[in-house]
Structures are given as structure tokens and as C-alpha cells.
Amino acid sequence: MDISGVDIPHADQVLIGGALRPATGDSHTVVAPATAEPVAEVRHSSVADAIAAVDAADSAREVWGRTPLAERIATTARWFELVDARAAELDVVWAVEAGMPLRHGRALHRFGTTAAWRSALDGAEAVLCERRARSDLGEVLLCREPVGVVVAILPYNGPLVTIASKVVPALLAGCPVVIKAAPESQLTMALVADCALRAGFPAGVVDIVCGTAEVGKALTRDPRVDLVSLTGGHTAAQDVLAATHGRYARTQLELGGKSPAVILDDAPLDRALRALIPGATNGAGQVCALLSRILVSERRHDEVVERLRAGWDRLAIGDPLDPKTHIGPLINEAALRRTEDFVAKAAAEGAQLVTGGTRPAHLDAGWFHEPTLFTGVAEDSDLVQREVFGPVTAVQVYRDLDDAIRLANATAFGLSGAVFTADTALGIEVAHRIRSGAVAVNSFGPAMNAPFGGVGASGWGRESGPEGILGFTELKQILVGA
Numbered sequence: 001m002d003i004s005g006v007d008i009p010h011a012d013q014v015l016i017g018g019a020l021r022p023a024t025g026d027s028h029t030v031v032a033p034a035t036a037e038p039v040a041e042v043r044h045s046s047v048a049d050a051i052a053a054v055d056a057a058d059s060a061r062e063v064w065g066r067t068p069l070a071e072r073i074a075t076t077a078r079w080f081e082l083v084d085a086r087a088a089e090l091d092v093v094w095a096v097e098a099g100m101p102l103r104h105g106r107a108l109h110r111f112g113t114t115a116a117w118r119s120a121l122d123g124a125e126a127v128l129c130e131r132r133a134r135s136d137l138g139e140v141l142l143c144r145e146p147v148g149v150v151v152a153i154l155p156y157n158g159p160l161v162t163i164a165s166k167v168v169p170a171l172l173a174g175c176p177v178v179i180k181a182a183p184e185s186q187l188t189m190a191l192v193a194d195c196a197l198r199a200g201f202p203a204g205v206v207d208i209v210c211g212t213a214e215v216g217k218a219l220t221r222d223p224r225v226d227l228v229s230l231t232g233g234h235t236a237a238q239d240v241l242a243a244t245h246g247r248y249a250r251t252q253l254e255l256g257g258k259s260p261a262v263i264l265d266d267a268p269l270d271r272a273l274r275a276l277i278p279g280a281t282n283g284a285g286q287v288c289a290l291l292s293r294i295l296v297s298e299r300r301h302d303e304v305v306e307r308l309r310a311g312w313d314r315l316a317i318g319d320p321l322d323p324k325t326h327i328g329p330l331i332n333e334a335a336l337r338r339t340e341d342f343v344a345k346a347a348a349e350g351a352q353l354v355t356g357g358t359r360p361a362h363l364d365a366g367w368f369h370e371p372t373l374f375t376g377v378a379e380d381s382d383l384v385q386r387e388v389f390g391p392v393t394a395v396q397v398y399r400d401l402d403d404a405i406r407l408a409n410a411t412a413f414g415l416s417g418a419v420f421t422a423d424t425a426l427g428i429e430v431a432h433r434i435r436s437g438a439v440a441v442n443s444f445g446p447a448m449n450a451p452f453g454g455v456g457a458s459g460w461g462r463e464s465g466p467e468g469i470l471g472f473t474e475l476k477q478i479l480v481g482a
Contacts, residue, residue, distance in 0.1 A: 001040060001187075004096050004277055006089045008190050012043045015193040016212070017056035018203030024049055025211050030187060033099030033329040034320055034366040042186050045209035050180070050218040053207035057176040058150045058224045065146045065174040067202070073124055075201055076171050080117045082195035083160065090160065090191055095320040097187045098156050099329040099367070102321060104283055108161055112448045116164035116464045119449035123466025124172040128134045128473070141478040146174030147250060148226030150472060153240075156184035156331055157286045163192065164349040165421045165448060165464040166187045166229045166252070171205065173236030173472035175227070181210040184331055186407065213239070223247055227472065229463065230254070237459065252461030252471060254288065254453055256387045257415025260408040261444075262430060264401070264421040266306070267301055269307050271442065272420035277311045279418060279444030281371050284327050285391035286335070289416035291444055293384060294395045295404050301397055305375050308395070312371050317360050320435030329367040330390055336367040343372055346383045346392075352376040356391070385411055401430070409435045414455035417446050437462075 001008045013020040025044035034040045053138035064072070083090070091105035130143040130440055136292030150170045154162045159181055175230060191364045209215060213236070213384040220228050220243040228240050229252040237253050261276055263269075279291040296304045320328035330336045343357050348366050375395040377383050383394045398404035417439040419427040427441035435455045438446035446452040461471055 003187060004092050006092050008093065008187050009194050011040065011190045013190070013193075014049050014053070015046050015197060015206065015208040016049065016053045017059075017207070018197075018205075020193070020197065020203065025215070028183065028186070030097055031312065031332075032096055032366075033331055033360060036333070036366050039096060040187065044183060044186070045211035045215050047215060047218040049209050050215045051177075051222065053178045053209050054149065054219065054222045054224055056204035056207050057178050058204075059137070060176040060202060061146070061148055063202050064176050064205045067174070068427070069125060069128060069172075071189045072172055072174065073121055075199055076168055076319060077121055079196055079199035079201070080121070080168075082198055083192065084114065086191055086195065090188060092321065093187050093191060095328070098184055098331060100127040100157070100283060100318050101325040101328045102323050103325065104328075108158065111162035112158070113164045116161060116448040117168050119465050120164070120168045120469060121174055124469055127466045127469050128173070135479065135480060138482040139480040141480065143476045143478060144173070144470070144473040145476050147472050148175060148225055149176045149473055150177045151225050151228045152177055152179050153216055153230040153232060153236070154179060154181045154185065155230065156182040156287075157283055158231075159185045159188055159192070161448065162231050165452070165468065166231070167206075169463065169469040170229070170472040173469050175472050176205045177207070178219060178225075179206070179208045180216050181208065183210065183212055186210045217243065217420060217453070220244060225249060227251070228460070252463060253459035254415075254452070254461070254463070255457060255459040256288045256389070257290075257458045258293060258296050258385065258387055258411045259289055259291050259413070259416040259418075260434070261418040261420065262295045262404050262408055262434075263297075263300070263304060264404075264419065264423075264426070264430070265297050266422040267420040268422060269304065273307060273311055275418070275440075275442065275444045277315075277419065280393050281312070281315060281327060281391060284330055284369070284371075285339070286331065286389050288423070289446060291390065291416070291418055292393055295398050295407055296395060297404075298397055301375070301395075305354055305373075305395060308373055312355050312373050315371050317368060317370065318363060327371055327391060330369060331367070333367055335390060337448060339369050339388060339392060342383060342388045342390065342392055346374050346377065346381065346394075347407055349378060349381055350376065350395075351381065351383065354395070375455060379407065387413070405430065405433045412457035415458035416440075416446060427445060
């Protein structure tokens with residue numbers, strides 16, 4: 001299958017037990033979000049494929065868990081090298097089937113996928129090495145052992161970076177992994193599966209299926225699955241918790257956010273906007289750690305909003321295959337309608353539209369929405385309290401520093417955030433007071449070579465970085481009597 005000049009092998013196949021086999025689910029039309037036109041016909045994975053994938057992973061748990069760490073590192077590194085060699089092709093395919101612009105894909109690969117993958121490879125030995133203690137009863141050996149079979153549920157808005165942040169650490173810990181990718185990622189995952197096959201993992205160590213929520217439910221309910229790592233929404237998280245709690249299976253949940261960007265009065269705006277504009281608009285708003293709320297003082301409000309408006313208006317929106325495009329389409333029509341509903345409700349509630357708010361005049365096909373900025377947004381409004389997952393940003397006004405921190409913390413979410421200031425020490429102090437899993441000072445993040453995850457409604461658990469490997473292990477004590 002050829003998509004925009006990229007040859008995609010095995011688009012109708014799944015990787016199970018170290019071999020490719022035909023998917024047995026329903027046929028599916030891949031529709032390009034930029035045109036709303038079909039680009040390919042494929043077949044999804046079925047529940048039977050999901051069960052076969054767990055069969056394979058379960059059979060591989062002893063083999064992979066006992067494989068020397070150096071060999072696990074080497075095989076996982078080969079997978080990265082193969083993926084990295086096809087990064088340009090993967091960016092093109094992702095742009096076609098998910099609408100993510102080439103420049104976004106390139107940046108995410110460099111600063112996200114590569115950083116997360118390499119940091120896990122480089123740090124695995126240090127965090128998994130044997131640790132010793134002593135006791136009056138004798139010598140104590142402390143060992144890190146793999147938790148078992150892992151199911152990794154990936155989103156459409158970053159399949160490669162979530163492989164790097166959750167699948168790679170699990171593999172290095174010694175866990176076989178069943179990857180369940182989003183239906184909108186089938187073509188991208190065909191390339192990824194081809195790379196995994198060529199890397200030479202033992203049979204069953206990496207299994208890849210791609211299908212609907214029913215496939216995911218079949219995986220999470222399987223009693224042989226020891227840990228489920230999900231990046232997704234609250235409905236999917238509730239399904240995971242319902243499926244796993246009865247057998248005490250472990251979970252890691254990354255569930256999105258409503259992340260604040262606090263602009264302090266001393267912040268140089270030129271510097272702040274270089275980070276804030278992409279940090280608030282990347283991926284047409286379809287980024288979990290997006291800075292979707294901008295907090296500014298009463299004194300600087302008008303100045304900041306005018307600079308934001310100018311920045312938003314300079315964003316190029318259009319064909320995701322055009323290297324100059326900043327903003328592509330939303331993933332599907334439902335996402336576009338959801339965004340439009342948020343915009344309409346915000347306007348009806350009295351928020352002031354600064355720029356955007358509708359379909360771009362020059363684009364009459366596809367699921368595009370202008371990058372949109374509101375100010376005068378009420379603290380209890382949906383635009384402040386709920387994740388849009390579309391290109392809509394809210395400006396909130398604070399009275400003083402304590403009020404800024406109160407507003408930053410006044411949602412159920414706690415995934416990411418940012419502080420902009422000329423005083424780095426003050427920025428770090430404010431970052432400590434923001435209830436979030438990650439906060440950037442004069443930048444936007446998170447850094448994917450370090451542990452990342454949320455608090456509150458943004459989920460629990462940490463992935464990425466060497467420490468992210470530990471979440472896929474059990475700590476065992478072995479007492480050797482004197």
C-alpha cells in the first residue's frame with residue numbers, strides 16, 4: 001500500500017507471537033482528516049486477535065523476563081534505530097491519517113520520542129541493578145523483577161512518543177507488551193510493527209493490534225494481564241479500572257489536562273511567547289499537556305492579549321503535508337463538532353472572542369477549526385474546567401500571585417503547566433506551588449527524558465525516563481540467613 005509516496009507493508013496484518021498474520025476484524029476506511037476523503041481500506045483487529053496477542057505475551061513472560069538485561073537493551077535499541085531511520089516516512093503517514101502537521105511530527109520525534117527512548121535505554125542498567133542491605137537476620141538481596149504481561153493502550157495523537165514513554169520502559173524491565181493502538185493509527189502502526197519484527201524480539205515479546213474500544217476491553221479484562229498502561233480519556237480509564245480492580249492488576253493512567261500558563265508581571269513577553277504559542281496550539285489542541293489556560297494579571301491583560309492575538313493570527317492553518325503548516329485538522333467530524341460546541345457555549349456565557357472561532361474561510365473540506373482565543377472566561381465555565389481537545393485557549397485574569405496560583409489549581413486536572421518570569425528562582429517557587437505532575441519555567445514541556453504523569457483527574461503513575469522503568473517492576477526481598 002502506497003500513501004503519499006510511502007510504502008506501507010502489512011497494513012491488514014497484526015503482529016502476534018513474532019509473526020505477521022491477517023487481522024480478522026471488520027473492514028475500515030481510513031479517512032484523511034484534512035480532506036474528509038478516503039485514502040485506504042484496511043481491516044481492524046478483532047477480539048480474537050486481542051486474545052491471541054495475550055496468549056503470545058503470556059507465553060513469552062518467562063523467556064523475556066530471564067533474558068539478560070544487556071540483550072533486552074540491545075534488541076530494544078535496534079527497534080529504535082529502525083523506527084528512527086523511518087521517521088520521515090512515519091511523519092508523512094501520521095500527517096495523512098491523523099492530520100498532524102509535518103513540523104509537529106518532526107518536533108515531537110526529536111524532543112519526545114527520541115528523548116524518551118534513549119533515556120530509557122541509557123538508564124536501564126542503573127535503575128534495575130541489584131541492591132543490597134543488611135539485617136540482623138542475615139544478608140538481604142533486593143531485586144527488581146518484571147511485573148508480567150503489560151497492555152499498553154495508545155492514543156492517536158502521539159503513538160510513537162507513547163511507545164517510547166511506556167512500551168520501551170516495560171520491555172527493558174523484562175515485561176512482554178501487547179500494544180493496542182487507536183483505530184486512527186493503523187497505517188502508522190503497520191510501519192512500527194514492521195520495525196519491531198525486524199528488530200528480532202523473541203516471539204510474543206512485542207505484539208501489536210489496532211482496533212476499537214471492544215478490542216481494548218478484551219485485553220484489559222484478560223486475567224493474564226498484570227498491568228494496563230493507558231493514555232486516553234476518562235471513559236476509557238473507567239473501563240480499565242472496572243476491568244482490573246477485581247484481580248488487583250496494576251494500572252497507569254495518563255488522562256489529559258487543563259494546564260495553566262502563568263505569566264508573571266516581570267515576564268519578557270517576546271521570550272514567553274516563543275514558548276507559549278506552540279505550547280498552547282500544537283497539534284490543533286489535541287495534546288494532553290497543552291497550555292490551554294493562560295493566566296495574566298489585570299495590569300498586563302490588554303498588552304498580553306493583544307500580543308497573543310497577533311501570535312495566533314500568524315499561525316498557518318492548512319495541509320498537514322505542507323512543511324509551513326502550524327495547525328492541521330482535527331481528527332474527525334465528532335472532534336470538530338465538540339470544539340464548535342465549546343466555542344458556542346463560551347460565547348453564549350459572555351466570554352469575549354479575541355480571534356478565531358470558526359472554520360477557516362480558505363478551507364472548505366476537512367475538519368479544520370481556527371486556533372481560537374477567548375478572554376473574560378468565568379472560572380467555573382466549561383472552557384476552564386473541561387478539556388476541549390481542540391484549538392481553543394482561555395485567558396484568565398488574576399489579582400496577585402496568590403490568586404494566580406489559586407486559579408492555576410482550580411480545576412480537577414493536574415498534568416502540566418508553565419510559569420513565565422524574569423526571576424528563575426521565583427518561577428521555580430511558583431512551580432512548586434502548582435498542583436501538577438510537571439511544570440516548566442520559561443518553557444513548555446514536559447521533558448520526555450524524565451518521569452512524567454499527572455495528579456488528580458489527570459491520572460496516576462509515571463512514565464518516561466529511567467525511573468519510568470521501575471513502574472513495570474516488582475521489588476523482591478530475598479533474605480539469606482546467616
